[in-house]
Amino acid sequence: MEPMTQGVPVVKLTDVSFQYEDKLVLDGVEFSLERGEFVGIVGPNGSGKSTLMKLILGLLTPNKGKVELFGQPLSKFREWNRIGYVAQQVAHGAGGFPATVQEVVASGLVGKVGLFRRLNAQHHASVRAAVERVGLAEKLNQRIGSLSGGQLQRVFIARALVAEPELLILDEPTVGVDQESIEQFYGLLRSLKEENGLTMMIVSHDVGVMSQWVTKVACVQKKIHFHGTAHEFEHNQEKILQSMYGDSVRLLSHHH
Numbered sequence: 001m002e003p004m005t006q007g008v009p010v011v012k013l014t015d016v017s018f019q020y021e022d023k024l025v026l027d028g029v030e031f032s033l034e035r036g037e038f039v040g041i042v043g044p045n046g047s048g049k050s051t052l053m054k055l056i057l058g059l060l061t062p063n064k065g066k067v068e069l070f071g072q073p074l075s076k077f078r079e080w081n082r083i084g085y086v087a088q089q090v091a092h093g094a095g096g097f098p099a100t101v102q103e104v105v106a107s108g109l110v111g112k113v114g115l116f117r118r119l120n121a122q123h124h125a126s127v128r129a130a131v132e133r134v135g136l137a138e139k140l141n142q143r144i145g146s147l148s149g150g151q152l153q154r155v156f157i158a159r160a161l162v163a164e165p166e167l168l169i170l171d172e173p174t175v176g177v178d179q180e181s182i183e184q185f186y187g188l189l190r191s192l193k194e195e196n197g198l199t200m201m202i203v204s205h206d207v208g209v210m211s212q213w214v215t216k217v218a219c220v221q222k223k224i225h226f227h228g229t230a231h232e233f234e235h236n237q238e239k240i241l242q243s244m245y246g247d248s249v250r251l252l253s254h255h256h
């Protein structure tokens with residue numbers, strides 16, 4: 001870690017607003033993520049969670065305000081290999097794609113290696129290391145179609161890890177994954193944070209499980225309604241959720 005970058009937030013949003021055509025989705029969002037934090041993003045359906053992620057990933061540009069990554073304004077930021085992204089698709093049909101674990105994980109190196117260049121021995125070693133890191137060493141040459149939802153999820157984590165990112169962003173990664181695998185999955189994320197020093201951001205509807213594993217929670221609904229430690233969140237959960245979800249809060253606890 002360079003001493004110069006210590007203390008600079010990994011992600012910082014200042015007064016960020018975003019609208020799709022005439023629909024204002026985020027309004028004056030203030031948010032920062034410090035190195036080594038693991039933040040869970042929660043909020044009702046359509047509250048702007050994915051939009052927030054897309055702004056951070058540079059896929060959308062704010063109408064107002066400033067997004068900074070590793071201390072650099074988004075417009076100047078080019079070091080996308082410092083950010084790994086695991087999208088939502090996973091458990092739904094991705095397993096039908098005729099590729100092996102090794103091939104899928106190697107595709108995470110495209111940004112570094114280029115689309116048509118061959119992987120060298122070092123690249124192959126990185127792929128094997130990432131697959132081992134997620135506990136799937138013996139599945140290296142298996143087709144992803146033969147894996148369970150939980151295993152497939154770990155393949156996508158390995159694909160994000162292979163380029164050695166510092167920030168890992170996960171959008172609803174546990175949809176369609178069974179309860180036992182979800183626990184293993186969060187256990188893996190925690191060890192990535194503690195052993196590899198990764199900074200992480202996760203969007204999940206499963207507030208109950210997620211809040212047990214993250215260090216911070218941010219509640220989004222147009223604005224950031226709450227941003228604090230997981231401990232503070234657990235203690236004030238009912239009040240916070242009630243203010244965001246209103247009467248649908250009871251439905252939320254049954255949402256899977």
Ligand SMILES: Nc1ncnc2c1ncn2[C@@H]1O[C@H](COP(=O)(O)OP(=O)(O)OP(=O)(O)O)[C@@H](O)[C@H]1O
Binds near residue numbers: 020023044051052
């Ligand atoms: N491309 C788009 N064009 C127009 N409106 C959009 C677009 N994408 C999202 N929206 C709207 O913006 C709002 C916020 O969407 P967003 O996907 O950020 O919410 P979310 O919190 O991630 O929702 P969910 O929990 O349902 O995934 C929603 O009302 C959605 O319908």
